[in-house]
Amino acid sequence: MLDRLPRTTALLAGLVLAAGAVACDPEGLHSAEHAGPFPHESPSDSADVSLEEALSDYGVRLPEGAEDIAYGARKALDGYPFNAQFSMPCDGVPAFVRDNRLVAGGKKTPDDVLTDVMDAGFTPGAGPAYARAKDSKLPGIGVAVFEQPGWCRVFLGA
Known part of the structure; x- marks a missing residue:
């Protein structure tokens, strides 16, 4: 159980970072430049x-x-x-x-x-x-x- 804690924490941190990136740019990275x-x-x-x-x-x-x-x-x-x-x-x-x-x-x-x-x-x-x-x-x-x-x-x- 103790060895699973660091992996779970790292996975959770990754998900939080990914969600933050989507929230900051909801329409997608550089979407305006495709025009x-x-x-x-x-x-x-x-x-x-x-x-x-x-x-x-x-x-x-x-x-x-x-x-x-x-x-x-x-x-x-x-x-x-x-x-x-x-x-x-x-x-x-x-x-x-x-x-x-x-x-x-x-x-x-x-x-x-x-x-x-x-x-x-x-x-x-x-x-x-x-x-x-x-x-x-x-x-x-x-x-x-x-x-x-x-x-x-x-x-x-x-």
Whole structure:
């Protein structure tokens, strides 16, 4: 009986925490962010702003045809980290680079997207990397692009 008491206490504490989380956000985590105009948009648990707001704040224009968009943006944290990834037709990459004032940075995957790249199963350094041009007045971002048959996966981070 004594060995069951700590497990029961831990289970009860877990239930209380879960109930508190539901009570604080009864409509579901970030439910308002699903109303955005971007197809297949999926905010992560680390998003406290909409994708539209983060893109505007960082001066990023997503390309036409971007799909399977996932992002995280936390204004509540120092530095306002922002990461996004999406799929797009590879022939649109040059326009995306130009429209966002990016310059080629070789093949070294930017540190801002390295974890996301590895989590998605891509090999760091296997695709071109880009960064915001230093003379740009827009906030700095790093980008890595990985070409797959018929499409590219783009990782963006700041």
